[in-house]
Amino acid sequence: MTTVSGMSRRKFIATAAAVGGSALVPKGLFAGPMQDPVVNTFRKDGKEVNLEKVPWKVRPFPMTQVRLGDGPCKQAQEADRQYLNSLPPDRLLHTFRLNAGLPSSAQPFGGWEAPDCELRGHYAGGHYLSAAALMYASTGDEELKAKANTVVAELGKCQDALKSGYLSAFPIDFFDRLRERQRVWAPFYTIHKIIAGNLDMYVHCGNEQALQIAEKMAGWTAGYTQSLSYEHMQRVLGTEYGGMGEVLSNLYAVTGKEHYLEVAQRFDHKQFFDPLAGHRDELKGLHANTHIPQVIAAARYYEVTGDRRYYDIADYFWNEVVSERSYCTGGTSNHESWNTDPGKLANELSTSTTEDCCAYNMMKLTRHLFGWTGDARLMDYYERTVFSHRLGTINPEDGTMMYYLPLASGYWKTFGKPFDAFWCCTGTGSEEYAKLTDTIYFHDDDSLYVNLYIDSQLEWPEKGLRVRQETRFPEQEGSSFTISAKSPVQMAINLRIPYWVRGGSVKINGTTLQAFSSPSSYLSLNRVWKNGDKIELSLPMGLHIDAMPDDATVQAVMYGPLVLAGSFDPVTNEMMYGDYEPKPGDVHKVPDIVADAGKPTAWIEPDPKQALTFRTVGQAQPATLVPLYKIIRNRYSVYWKVGNKSA
Numbered sequence: 001m002t003t004v005s006g007m008s009r010r011k012f013i014a015t016a017a018a019v020g021g022s023a024l025v026p027k028g029l030f031a032g033p034m035q036d037p038v039v040n041t042f043r044k045d046g047k048e049v050n051l052e053k054v055p056w057k058v059r060p061f062p063m064t065q066v067r068l069g070d071g072p073c074k075q076a077q078e079a080d081r082q083y084l085n086s087l088p089p090d091r092l093l094h095t096f097r098l099n100a101g102l103p104s105s106a107q108p109f110g111g112w113e114a115p116d117c118e119l120r121g122h123y124a125g126g127h128y129l130s131a132a133a134l135m136y137a138s139t140g141d142e143e144l145k146a147k148a149n150t151v152v153a154e155l156g157k158c159q160d161a162l163k164s165g166y167l168s169a170f171p172i173d174f175f176d177r178l179r180e181r182q183r184v185w186a187p188f189y190t191i192h193k194i195i196a197g198n199l200d201m202y203v204h205c206g207n208e209q210a211l212q213i214a215e216k217m218a219g220w221t222a223g224y225t226q227s228l229s230y231e232h233m234q235r236v237l238g239t240e241y242g243g244m245g246e247v248l249s250n251l252y253a254v255t256g257k258e259h260y261l262e263v264a265q266r267f268d269h270k271q272f273f274d275p276l277a278g279h280r281d282e283l284k285g286l287h288a289n290t291h292i293p294q295v296i297a298a299a300r301y302y303e304v305t306g307d308r309r310y311y312d313i314a315d316y317f318w319n320e321v322v323s324e325r326s327y328c329t330g331g332t333s334n335h336e337s338w339n340t341d342p343g344k345l346a347n348e349l350s351t352s353t354t355e356d357c358c359a360y361n362m363m364k365l366t367r368h369l370f371g372w373t374g375d376a377r378l379m380d381y382y383e384r385t386v387f388s389h390r391l392g393t394i395n396p397e398d399g400t401m402m403y404y405l406p407l408a409s410g411y412w413k414t415f416g417k418p419f420d421a422f423w424c425c426t427g428t429g430s431e432e433y434a435k436l437t438d439t440i441y442f443h444d445d446d447s448l449y450v451n452l453y454i455d456s457q458l459e460w461p462e463k464g465l466r467v468r469q470e471t472r473f474p475e476q477e478g479s480s481f482t483i484s485a486k487s488p489v490q491m492a493i494n495l496r497i498p499y500w501v502r503g504g505s506v507k508i509n510g511t512t513l514q515a516f517s518s519p520s521s522y523l524s525l526n527r528v529w530k531n532g533d534k535i536e537l538s539l540p541m542g543l544h545i546d547a548m549p550d551d552a553t554v555q556a557v558m559y560g561p562l563v564l565a566g567s568f569d570p571v572t573n574e575m576m577y578g579d580y581e582p583k584p585g586d587v588h589k590v591p592d593i594v595a596d597a598g599k600p601t602a603w604i605e606p607d608p609k610q611a612l613t614f615r616t617v618g619q620a621q622p623a624t625l626v627p628l629y630k631i632i633r634n635r636y637s638v639y640w641k642v643g644n645k646s647a
């Protein structure tokens with residue numbers, strides 16, 4: 001989340017609407033459970049209509065058809081679910097009601113939902129609804145859906161009281177300040193979250209009132225933006241505005257109203273898009289998470305318009321950020337920004353590296369590119385980011401979430417307090433762990449793609465199939481699948497062979513196949529599948545080094561997709577909770593590694609007695625390494641300085 005220029009976030013916290021035509025939705029538009037707007041059709045005059053100009057080549061299943069089994073992903077999902085259920089609707093609604101002139105005696109939340117915070121409402125009326133809707137799709141939690149439906153109904157009353165279609169927990173005059181280019185935090189950023197939250201409640205929970213609320217807000221947005229010249233609007237886009245272009249495109253895809261697409265493209269920031277379309281990396285100096293959602297919008301514009309310029313923007317950006325500006329964890333940004341030329345990361349290690357929102361949004365963008373191509377490399381990145389960034393940034397004990405994932409050595413993880421954080425990253429985190437079911441499996445008309453090795457079950461009713469994936473991955477180096485089929489089905493099951501695999505093999509019904517596939521590809525098993533068929537996939541992991549692109553002696557160690565971290569002394573609860581980041585300076589001195597930097601893994605070996613545990617070899621101060629995601633309470637080190645002499 002960006003700060004207002006020249007003002008720290010903390011200091012900041014201490015501190016004429018035009019009515020658009022928002023025709024209400026005809027009854028019966030909702031056509032049953034949908035995955036997400038990118039694959040939706042909507043129903044018009046009794047027929048299914050699909051507006052995608054570039055349909056996805058491979059598509060996700062509705063999350064309602066995928067359920068997680070035991071393992072670290074389920075643990076994260078359950079911690080998130082409990083957290084979402086702990087938030088009382090009256091407290092969520094408090095500032096919305098006050099802003100609409102309606103009574104509320106609820107206890108206000110703190111953090112970025114405090115009554116004097118300029119971002120209030122972004123979580124309570126936005127991320128919360130998205131997360132609850134996604135969680136309902138992933139788990140069928142009726143109690144949570146009921147609470148979220150209450151919030152929608154009460155937000156509808158607030159919107160009615162405000163009259164113009166505007167809905168927010170802060171006064172509408174924030175938009176006057178935005179127009180006049182006076183100091184204001186990020187009004188459209190917040191509006192994006194609220195429209196998206198309501199749209200998700202429609203898509204995943206069938207709440208038609210939520211769609212009406214979203215459409216009225218879009219109508220208000222149309223009026224506000226229409227009153228500005230192109231040049232004036234471009235200046236307004238200098239203030240962070242989240243994924244306005246994306247959510248308005250989704251609204252177009254779901255309703256078929258072309259006007260929304262036109263409004264969406266008013267949020268094209270020319271100054272940012274032009275260099276990307278020309279394949280030029282001019283990202284240095286930009287705030288990362290202000291811009292990644294704009295590229296997701298470009299991906300959506302490409303899908304709904306077919307305009308290749310938007311493809312170039314999204315494709316070039318993804319490749320540049322992943323190959324030149326990402327750390328071993330899959331995360332990007334330092335102090336929330338890209339501060340350097342491409343490939344210069346060795347001096348970009350701090351207590352505020354890799355804002356969690358950036359990982360959330362890069363994964364979201366990755367799904368679009370994967371949908372277009374089915375390229376296994378994209379899922380290599382996705383897997384790395386799930387297991388080495390996202391899993392370790394929620395506290396499985398209490399569902400609290402991190403803001404940054406610090407990559408400077410010798411520090412620790414910090415988590416927000418449950419009712420006093422509501423950071424941007426609390427919001428994206430609440431959504432992330434509610435939608436871990438959305439990418440494990442994809443499909444096309446004739447085949448299944450297994451992208452991620454996560455214990456889970458898939459129902460595919462169109463094929464009369466159920467697939468049970470059983471694995472303790474990443475502790476188990478592989479996975480197995482049991483097919484339940486009403487009648488035999490001819491189809492390909494495509495298993496992702498990750499970039500990190502060392503060898504590997506597959507058995508069908510106990511017989512090893514002679515063929516396998518190369519790393520970063522899909523192994524295609526095409527046959528007639530019968531009830532009870534079993535696939536056993538072995539994916540041996542090995543140690544490998546991920547060195548900084550600009551300094552080969554600054555190295556992180558990986559095992560399979562897992563970033564390993566040296567684990568040091570535990571920290572206290574006071575140190576763990578409440579802050580965005582650990583205190584710079586309060587550092588445990590991590591020893592340099594004395595070894596030949598040109599001989600990767602010469603200085604580390606597995607502990608034969610404990611799975612996923614490793615030890616340094618031949619060092620004066622030995623260290624134990626474990627997967628970064630498993631470290632919650634201990635100081636840690638991800639990058640090591642490796643050389644023949646200790647510095």
Ligand SMILES: [Zn+2]
Nearest residue numbers: 001357424425
């Ligand atoms: Zn964030």
